[in-house]
Amino acid sequence: MAYLSRLRNPETERYEHHGLNAVFGEEAAEQALQTSHWEVLESFLALSLLDQRDDVERYLEASPLSVRRVLTSWEKTRAYLSFLPTQSTPAQKELFDANLQLMIRHLRSADADERPRQAP
Structure with a gap:
């Protein structure tokens, strides 16, 4: 979900993926990425809380930042x-x-x- 969200241009709210655009065209690529993003969210929310937690832990462990730093940031900004x-x-x-x-x-x-x- 994080990867797909990074493909979305915050100024236009459109997904941008040069390779997909080149092969399938802008509209088809946009629709495919939008659908995939939606499906990933639906799949994530359908997981048990334990499985969601495991997924979040894997994401955090793959981050170049420390887990503590990311959690502190998320707690403050809800990024x-x-x-x-x-x-x-x-x-x-x-x-x-x-x-x-x-x-x-x-x-x-x-x-x-x-x-x-x-x-002590």
Whole structure:
């Protein structure tokens, strides 16, 4: 979902993929990417919370930034909402947001539990 959201130009709200545009044409590529983005969101929301969490953890582990840094940023800015397709319904946005907030709290808590305790 993050990859597909990065293909969307924030100024035009259109998906841009030079290779697909060259092979299939702009309109067909746009429709295919928009449909794929929608389907990825639907598939993600259909997962159990544990599977969603595992998916988010894999994303975070692949990030060049530290997990703690990304979680702190997400907690402050809710930047993960930019991963959503523009045609997401309000209910999908609310569910995605609530689930991600829950996962952020869980992952931050797990991170705190793993940090070594300082001796008194």
